Amino acid sequence: MQSNPLTGTASGYMPGFGNDFETEALPGALPQGQNSPQKCAYGLYAEQLSGSPFTAPRGENERSWLYRIRPSVKHTSRFARISVDGWKTAPHQPDHGLPLGQYRWNPVPVPGAPTDFVHGIRTMTTAGDVNTQAGMAVHVYACNADMTDDYMMNADAELMVVPQLGRIEIFTELGRMTLMPREIAIVPRGMIFKVTLLDKEARGYICENYGAKFTLPGRGPIGANCLANPRDFKTPVAAYEEKETPCRLIVKWCGSFNVTEIPHSPLDVVAWHGNYAPFKYDLTTFSPVGAILFDHPDPSIFTVLTAPSETPGTANIDFVIFPERWMVAEHSFRPPWYHRNIMSEFMGNIYGAYDAKPEGFVPGGMSLHNCMLPHGPDTQAFEGASNAELKPHKLADTMAFMFETRFPQHLTEYAAKEAPIQDDYIGCWTGLEKKFDGTPGIK
Numbered sequence: 001m002q003s004n005p006l007t008g009t010a011s012g013y014m015p016g017f018g019n020d021f022e023t024e025a026l027p028g029a030l031p032q033g034q035n036s037p038q039k040c041a042y043g044l045y046a047e048q049l050s051g052s053p054f055t056a057p058r059g060e061n062e063r064s065w066l067y068r069i070r071p072s073v074k075h076t077s078r079f080a081r082i083s084v085d086g087w088k089t090a091p092h093q094p095d096h097g098l099p100l101g102q103y104r105w106n107p108v109p110v111p112g113a114p115t116d117f118v119h120g121i122r123t124m125t126t127a128g129d130v131n132t133q134a135g136m137a138v139h140v141y142a143c144n145a146d147m148t149d150d151y152m153m154n155a156d157a158e159l160m161v162v163p164q165l166g167r168i169e170i171f172t173e174l175g176r177m178t179l180m181p182r183e184i185a186i187v188p189r190g191m192i193f194k195v196t197l198l199d200k201e202a203r204g205y206i207c208e209n210y211g212a213k214f215t216l217p218g219r220g221p222i223g224a225n226c227l228a229n230p231r232d233f234k235t236p237v238a239a240y241e242e243k244e245t246p247c248r249l250i251v252k253w254c255g256s257f258n259v260t261e262i263p264h265s266p267l268d269v270v271a272w273h274g275n276y277a278p279f280k281y282d283l284t285t286f287s288p289v290g291a292i293l294f295d296h297p298d299p300s301i302f303t304v305l306t307a308p309s310e311t312p313g314t315a316n317i318d319f320v321i322f323p324e325r326w327m328v329a330e331h332s333f334r335p336p337w338y339h340r341n342i343m344s345e346f347m348g349n350i351y352g353a354y355d356a357k358p359e360g361f362v363p364g365g366m367s368l369h370n371c372m373l374p375h376g377p378d379t380q381a382f383e384g385a386s387n388a389e390l391k392p393h394k395l396a397d398t399m400a401f402m403f404e405t406r407f408p409q410h411l412t413e414y415a416a417k418e419a420p421i422q423d424d425y426i427g428c429w430t431g432l433e434k435k436f437d438g439t440p441g442i443k
Helices: 379-387 413-418 425-429
Strands: 013-017 021-025 045-052 061-068 079-082 103-105 121-129 136-144 150-154 160-166 168-172 175-179 183-187 193-197 201-211 233-236 247-253 254-260 268-275 279-282 303-308 315-322 326-327 344-352 366-369 393-395 398-405
Touching: 103 193, 121 366, 121 413, 136 315, 136 398, 160 168, 160 344, 168 183, 175 183, 175 279, 201 315, 201 398, 254 398
Parallel strands: 150 247
Antiparallel strands: 013 233, 021 268, 045 061, 061 268, 079 254, 103 366, 121 136, 136 201, 150 193, 160 183, 160 201, 168 175, 168 193, 183 279, 233 279, 247 254, 303 315, 315 398, 326 393, 344 366, 344 398
16 A cells, blocks of 8 residues: 555555565655666665664574665764653663562553653562663653654663553554554564554554564474464554754664654655564464373473573563464363473463462553463462363453563563552462372272
């Protein structure tokens, strides 16, 4: 779908994951047969945006060619350091005094004062080290105002945005994405964007990935289909903003925030082609697979996207969802089992009730179970699942997720002292009683 040539706006998406796309907002803006002609159509400038080293293997090499009104060197002047107080970067280990433990939070309230997306971000956990491009951070956002003349570029990481309340539009250099709860979006490292609200207020979660980009997990013996299918990922068509008014570009680099004043919008890409691009995905199109005879499978079976590390099979980040699905396993405890894990798990609830925590883990809430700390179903879930009639049962109206990482996740000062922490969360397991009877023949 192409744009109105007078406004440069566009809507529409191109399907596929990791494809080599091409799109133009004006007819003939995209050169054919070469990347950098002597003179581009419409007086545009050719520019390459690289998401990988030039010498990365072909299957891992990422770049897009952009044809823009001004080259990006015109989108910066002198920078000034600024403070974005709520957004923290690893390594970040404040002495907040909160001891080790399993933690859960109620939803973060939406601010009363006008607050845009960037200034509505509050960091919950950090892990790894941004300087070595390893690890991640988990944030919540809560906002009620548009980024009208402010734009953002994150040189530290790609961003996964997971809305929980309210619709938003993410306008990137390569096009527009509308996003609602049940969908996610990825904004690549180094790509300029702004966020506007399509409802009065918005809230959600962000995973800031310092490491290798998110990709689809291998399916192994599952085969060629199910889980997240490539055709369900949507990349926006080209759209540009021709605005000649004062604007600000905020750049995050190694945890610092810097601002530059420019007299125009930096979202001026009229055409582009390549495979380094933003995309969105509807979580309800995830096709889960699971046990059809007995036992509950490992949660990795619900992985939507994974950011690999240098160790095969050990992710920098896994993004896992727990969607609507049928439960049919025979003679089995159907909810997730009790476990301890070398990976650290940060969970959020988009809507509905999570089967292992039917009470207390409300939409908009969060929990953290760090490396090797035990967790699992609460007392109510255990007793219910242990005594339920084992007939086919549909888990409906539910969508929870997990950001799982090989790194320990450190709480920020905000998470420890300001976010609405549930002081009684540890009590959800208090009612689990000793049921052991060593009498021979007793089950």
